[in-house]
Amino acid sequence: MNAVAAAEAPSVADFARTFRHVQAQIHKVIVGHQQAVEELLSALFAGGHVLIEGVPGTGKTTLVKTLGLALNLSFNRIQFTVDLMPADITGTRVILSGEDGRREFSFQPGPVFCHILLGDEINRATPKTQSALLECMAELQVTVSGMTHTLKPPYFVMATLNPIEMEGTYPLPEAQLDRFLFKVRLEYPDEGEMVRIVTNTTGPEDAGVEPIFSVGEAAERIEGLKRLVREVMVAQPIEHYAARMVRATQPSSSRYIGQQTNGLRVDAVDRYVSFGASPRGAQALIMGAKVRALLDGRANVAYEDIDQVAPAALQHRVMLNYAAHSDGIDAAHVVERVIQAVRPARA
Amino acid sequence: MDHEPAQARGEEKSHLILDQVASIRSRLNALALQKGLFGGLTFILCAAVLIVGAAFAFSPLTFLLLGIGVTAAAVAGVARTARAAWRMRTSNERAARIADERAALKGRLTTMVAMRVEPRSSLWPYLIEDTLALREQFAAAKVEPRRLSRWLWAALVSCVVAVIVMRLAYGVRTARLGANSPIVNAPGEPTADLGDLDIRPADPSVEPGTEIDADPATLRKLAEKLREAQRGGQQGSPTSRLMANARDAAKALQNKLTGGKPAEPAPRLRLTDKKGGSAGKSAAESQNNPQANGTQDNPQNPGAGQQSDQNQMQPNTAPTPGVPDMSGLAALNGLNNDDPDPNGSLAQNTPPNARKVPPGGTLGSGGSDHGSGTDPQHLYGEAEKPPLGNDTFKIPVEVGPSDEGSSNTAPASPPQRTKSTLNASQAPDEPFERASIPASDRVTIKRVFER
Numbered sequence: 001m002n003a004v005a006a007a008e009a010p011s012v013a014d015f016a017r018t019f020r021h022v023q024a025q026i027h028k029v030i031v032g033h034q035q036a037v038e039e040l041l042s043a044l045f046a047g048g049h050v051l052i053e054g055v056p057g058t059g060k061t062t063l064v065k066t067l068g069l070a071l072n073l074s075f076n077r078i079q080f081t082v083d084l085m086p087a088d089i090t091g092t093r094v095i096l097s098g099e100d101g102r103r104e105f106s107f108q109p110g111p112v113f114c115h116i117l118l119g120d121e122i123n124r125a126t127p128k129t130q131s132a133l134l135e136c137m138a139e140l141q142v143t144v145s146g147m148t149h150t151l152k153p154p155y156f157v158m159a160t161l162n163p164i165e166m167e168g169t170y171p172l173p174e175a176q177l178d179r180f181l182f183k184v185r186l187e188y189p190d191e192g193e194m195v196r197i198v199t200n201t202t203g204p205e206d207a208g209v210e211p212i213f214s215v216g217e218a219a220e221r222i223e224g225l226k227r228l229v230r231e232v233m234v235a236q237p238i239e240h241y242a243a244r245m246v247r248a249t250q251p252s253s254s255r256y257i258g259q260q261t262n263g264l265r266v267d268a269v270d271r272y273v274s275f276g277a278s279p280r281g282a283q284a285l286i287m288g289a290k291v292r293a294l295l296d297g298r299a300n301v302a303y304e305d306i307d308q309v310a311p312a313a314l315q316h317r318v319m320l321n322y323a324a325h326s327d328g329i330d331a332a333h334v335v336e337r338v339i340q341a342v343r344p345a346r347a
Numbered sequence: 348m349d350h351e352p353a354q355a356r357g358e359e360k361s362h363l364i365l366d367q368v369a370s371i372r373s374r375l376n377a378l379a380l381q382k383g384l385f386g387g388l389t390f391i392l393c394a395a396v397l398i399v400g401a402a403f404a405f406s407p408l409t410f411l412l413l414g415i416g417v418t419a420a421a422v423a424g425v426a427r428t429a430r431a432a433w434r435m436r437t438s439n440e441r442a443a444r445i446a447d448e449r450a451a452l453k454g455r456l457t458t459m460v461a462m463r464v465e466p467r468s469s470l471w472p473y474l475i476e477d478t479l480a481l482r483e484q485f486a487a488a489k490v491e492p493r494r495l496s497r498w499l500w501a502a503l504v505s506c507v508v509a510v511i512v513m514r515l516a517y518g519v520r521t522a523r524l525g526a527n528s529p530i531v532n533a534p535g536e537p538t539a540d541l542g543d544l545d546i547r548p549a550d551p552s553v554e555p556g557t558e559i560d561a562d563p564a565t566l567r568k569l570a571e572k573l574r575e576a577q578r579g580g581q582q583g584s585p586t587s588r589l590m591a592n593a594r595d596a597a598k599a600l601q602n603k604l605t606g607g608k609p610a611e612p613a614p615r616l617r618l619t620d621k622k623g624g625s626a627g628k629s630a631a632e633s634q635n636n637p638q639a640n641g642t643q644d645n646p647q648n649p650g651a652g653q654q655s656d657q658n659q660m661q662p663n664t665a666p667t668p669g670v671p672d673m674s675g676l677a678a679l680n681g682l683n684n685d686d687p688d689p690n691g692s693l694a695q696n697t698p699p700n701a702r703k704v705p706p707g708g709t710l711g712s713g714g715s716d717h718g719s720g721t722d723p724q725h726l727y728g729e730a731e732k733p734p735l736g737n738d739t740f741k742i743p744v745e746v747g748p749s750d751e752g753s754s755n756t757a758p759a760s761p762p763q764r765t766k767s768t769l770n771a772s773q774a775p776d777e778p779f780e781r782a783s784i785p786a787s788d789r790v791t792i793k794r795v796f797e798r
Binding site: 011012231232233234235236237238293296297298299300301302303304305346 | 440444447453454455457458459460461462468469470471473474477
């Protein structure tokens with residue numbers, strides 16, 4: 001049994017090959033955004049969820065949809081609005097008439113019951129509806145009327161945020177932001193990319209995305225790759241490095257870091273950050289670094305892997321204060337300063 | 348069944364990798380050790396060269412300040428280098444991390460060293476194979492090409508410079524030592540104002556360095572004057588005295604290094620033994636040695652013992668600390684009646700039979716060689732040695748003729764010898780030249796003298 005399992009277990013080379021294959025399929029549709037696509041797939045194989053931020057028309061929805069097609073997994077999309085209720089996304093009990101005419105309550109699953117869920121413009125829903133996603137994302141289950149319904153793995157939530165048109169929106173609470181492994185930015189395409197987008201989308205034929213896996217094996221193969229990611233080894237100094245980086249995002253004046261001193265002070269953090277990353281940030285760093293190590297054909301995490309995933313893993317976990325907003329400082333700037341401050345302290 | 352051999356091969360491969368990490372560690376530690384040793388040596392040599400150079404180039408005070416600064420800098424440099432070398436010491440984990448960085452291994456060695464004890468991942472064999480394939484990249488010679496620290500060259504250069512400077516300094520020092528030899532250039536003697544002292548030369552033919560005699564009180568005053576002259580430059584505030592001491596110490600060190608003229612020795616009054624019994628001993632030694640002081644019967648020198656017995660009858664003869672015992676000079680000062688000190692009248696109080704020379708003794712009276720201190724009874728008698736013990740003071744004092752008298756009655760010095768031309772009735776005090784006797788008169792002269 002074990003021998004069979006070992007024989008079926010994907011290797012490091014399998015992982016990199018599958019990853020690049022999916023990436024190539026996505027880029028048949030999505031022009032540019034190489035880093036965003038790589039981070040998106042990294043979060044998928046690391047077992048996390050992604051918050052996508054981008055202006056309208058940059059291909060957020062198309063990206064998620066293409067991913068579902070490439071992986072041949074079930075895909076649902078929820079357009080979050082102000083009047084959207086939690087039951088609209090989780091499902092509810094409805095009265096159904098049986099063949100014998102009897103009426104009984106039956107659970108009608110909501111759109112969260114799928115493998116890949118796109119929550120479009122999640123900041124337009126009320127916090128009550130937003131928090132309905134928490135249980136799904138963290139525990140892969142939904143509780144309705146006292147009954148718990150399990151979600152089938154792999155479960156991957158991608159929520160999009162529109163950074164403009166902020167009127168009438170409900171910014172995501174920190175607790176919910178923390179549950180997203182990465183925050184991916186979709187930048188505005190340059191001229192060459194714009195031409196390619198126009199060419200690909202205005203022609204008579206759509207770009208055909210070929211599924212990587214068959215319907216029956218897709219979930220199992222992806223879960224196997226996720227298990228392989230967790231096998232990647234991380235040396236203790238590198239774990240300390242990640243922990244030090246996360247602690248460096250906390251301002252030294254924070255009352256939540258306790259008596260223990262931070263050990264590393266970053267001026268930008270002290271000036272512009274009201275609250276830094278949580279331990280989930282360190283987990284995100286390590287898991288993302290493991291994916292990057294496998295992509296590089298390694299079974300171990302390097303310092304460079306931590307540095308590469310740090311912006312995506314920490315940006316949305318750093319809460320900026322008013323001084324940052326007034327000075328025009330964003331979280332990416334602060335995280336970059338943190339990386340620069342921690343890098344010499346590799347010990 | 349294939350599992351155990353595969354595991355053994357994996358262990359063997361991991362040991363190969365870890366051995367290579369250990370060799371990197373050894374090389375890095377050797378470099379750290381070399382840095383500590385050669386770095387410290389470099390700082391010490393540079394400091395020595397600077398100090399020797401400063402000894403030749405600067406005044407004592409500048410040399411002192413520069414020496415302190417250079418020494419402090421050298422100590423700081425040695426400490427800093429030792430600290431840096433201590434920090435450079437390498438463990439296996441650190442060696443693996445350095446190798447990862449220099450060979451761009453992206454944490455492979457760090458992970459292997461960190462997880463070698465308990466590899467819990469199924470990817471461990473993969474990591475071993477992956478790392479082993481890159482083995483040539485992290486060879487010790489590639490990770491750290493240097494076997495010798497750069498500090499070795501710094502130490503060698505400083506050694507060469509130090510040898511050159513030391514040879515030059517040795518040559519200059521030797522030349523200066525030759526120039527400052529006591530034969531060539533005798534050290535100067537301290538001078539003191541002796542205006543209120545009654546000192547008479549032992550011999551009218553006054554020459555520099557002449558031994559002089561005086562009564563004990565005068566000699567005590569003289570000794571005090573010399574001491575005051577010696578410490579004349581050391582008076583002042585404690586700070587200035589401290590500075591003077593520091594300057595003297597710096598000067599002494601500078602002279603040692605450069606072979607310069609050594610500091611003048613402290614003037615000392617000492618008891619000398621005309622017989623050579625206690626010559627060269629200091630006054631303090633003389634006080635501690637009863638034989639040298641004549642305070643105990645000496646079988647080889649009964650005169651001294653006799654003198655000692657006489658001294659014991661005198662009051663106030665105990666030597667003052669720091670002042671030489673001058674009781675042995677008492678007999679010499681019999682004619683000096685100005686001093687009411689009983690020691691001064693010792694020669695007059697001594698019975699005549701005590702002045703006879705005992706067999707083998709050294710007791711003697713004055714004579715023509717004894718000047719104004721001679722007993723008139725013995726002027727025409729057999730010359731006797733002065734009734735001294737074997738101890739006396741030898742005081743190097745610059746003495747010359749002067750018109751000023753130390754007292755109102757006696758001149759300070761004998762009249763000068765003058766030469767004048769002879770008149771017609773005078774003839775030089777020389778014998779006539781013997782004339783030859785004519786042959787005709789020889790018989791007559793012979794007859795007269797035979798008669």
